[in-house]
Amino acid sequence: MKVIKFGGSSLATGEQVQKAINIIVADPARRIVVVSAPGKRQKGDTKVTDLLVNLAGAVQSQQDTTAIRDSILDRYRDIADYFGLDGVIIAQLREHLQHLEQRHYPSAEHLYAAFMAQGENMNARLIARVMAHMGYRARFVDPKELGMVVSGAPRSATILEGAYATIAHYQIPDGEIMVVPGFFAYDKDGNYATFARGGSDITGSILARGFDVDLYENFTDVSAIYAVNPDVVDHPRAINTLTYREMRELSYAGFSVFNDEAIIPVIHAGIRVNVKNTNHPDAPGTMIAPTKDVRHHHYITGVAASQGFTALYLHKYLLNKEVGLTLKILQVLYKYNVSYEHMPSGIDDLTIIFDKHQLNASQMSAMTDEIRAAINPDQIQWFDDFAIVMIVGEGLYADPTLVAHVMDELAKVGIAPTMINQGASRISTMLGVDADRADDAVRVIYSLSGCEKSQHVL
Structure with a gap:
């Protein structure tokens, strides 16, 4: 059935x-x-x-x-x-x-x-x-x-x-x-x-x-999920198969064909999803399947960008030594019923990335005042023209030099990411870039994705 x-x-x-x-x-x-x-x-x-x-x-x-x-x-x-x-x-x-x-x-x-x-x-x-x-x-x-x-x-x-x-x-x-x-x-x-x-x-x-x-x-x-937004790159490569994890990452970052939350129930049940085109129903479409059912021999499955984010930057010397500092910040977010998307940090710096649709100007102002009072940062600043570029692929871990190669190619066109974040799974790398350069970054990274080989569901 x-x-x-x-x-x-x-x-x-x-x-x-x-x-x-x-x-x-x-x-x-x-x-x-x-x-x-x-x-x-x-x-x-x-x-x-x-x-x-x-x-x-x-x-x-x-x-x-x-x-x-x-x-x-x-x-x-x-x-x-x-x-x-x-x-x-x-x-x-x-x-x-x-x-x-x-x-x-x-x-x-x-x-x-x-x-x-x-x-x-x-x-x-x-x-x-x-x-x-x-x-x-x-x-x-x-x-x-x-x-x-x-x-x-x-x-x-x-x-x-x-x-x-x-x-x-x-x-x-x-x-x-x-x-x-x-x-x-x-x-x-x-x-x-x-x-x-x-x-x-x-x-x-x-x-x-x-x-x-x-x-x-x-x-x-559409007849398939594509490796990049067709509005950004003409005639992009269709993706034959995706793992659940890849679909989640790409949907989150802007792929609108399938909602990132929607796939969670089928993940729990291990049910495959076939995305197809009503106007061309005989086309095979894209199959989304458990990782164990997909053979990957490529590095980059897809590249996506989203400009629906805003970032709060905090700087404080010895931030990493202050016990409970993150808890104080999270308590402020909880008070205003705001969730965060990412929180990359350094020893003196913390960046909190939000979905901008859940914030308004008065919330941002009030949160700024309360976070300033709670942790007394040396610097606190909002970045509203903030975009996230997501590089996704189960094969990313296979090439330890790939991220360095991406950064080198971005530098050639004058794009300097303001943030880099990669989880332990290494199936995705997130870059923060200026919103007006997001599409340029996607084109550069997509041009590097031609090194993947065939993939298929067993």
Whole structure:
């Protein structure tokens, strides 16, 4: 049995939904279908989820919601009309949204989570109806029916470990196809709760582990995961296979094809993930597998860059001798509910790297004052134009001179990394560079990656 997930671009129009259905029914093992909300139909279009955020804002501020609601329903109506459905399903979706607008929510975060979940929720209901209309045994299945209970914040939920056992006991009737909305589940009180970015990938991964499937197929709008962003390098090399660890590192650093959090449930279960293209379903795509199942004879698998970071630099003489100094800093971060990404250090220096999306100017100012009061640094400074370049490959450890070679080539084009960090596993090396030179650094490093040999899943 397989879990198959489709991204928003794969379900943006009736024509794209038809392609997805063709893929589903082409393989009888594809019994569990996870769907995203309709994405952009063309450049400049608006995603349904973004429209739902606007709707949530209008509800919260008690504004008239008619126009926004109609624009959302028009997206689903276009798909329904493509398949010749009557207006019943759209009337049901309209009633569903109106009911949500009238509900009471424990907080504004709960309200936004509830509305943001509806892009996937309504799309799953519609696609199940379309497939049934076409004569297939397809049925909408709500995450609550599967026992998908989560904890955590309403818009950054985490599946409870016990939910996997509940999912495993769910019986799928022979020959039936389940259509499950991605991105959301429910907390213990029955409130909607959404996963983090890439949430439909997370749903697919949870169901793959819960049902212990043979393969998790993730369909998107590219034919493979590439060694570098095609927007930075023309016609980059496709990656045939990746290990879980490599995928995590590359996704974290900016590869948007597969979310870095989404792969964790399948890692625990040892389930392979095949990233494929809805528009070219016969292409092999990229297989993500356990390290033991992948033979690597190359050095660099991929290079990625992300400019979504900010860094706090601290300098204090004899910093390494002061017991409890790091604890004092972490207590300040805990007070402001801020997590850090990396913390490279020297004997007198410490750099703390943050995801800039979780910080605002007032937080940064307050944290600076409290850290200054707690540890009395000689220097404290924020670097906002900070980018991370990640060099990833299970084969990196095979060439002890590779990092030196990278640094030499970067120096030739005038790039001097402000930070270098490499863990004991040596499957990734992280460089901190000025944001305006990040793409240049990626191009230089990618030009060195042609030394890898073939790789394949056993």
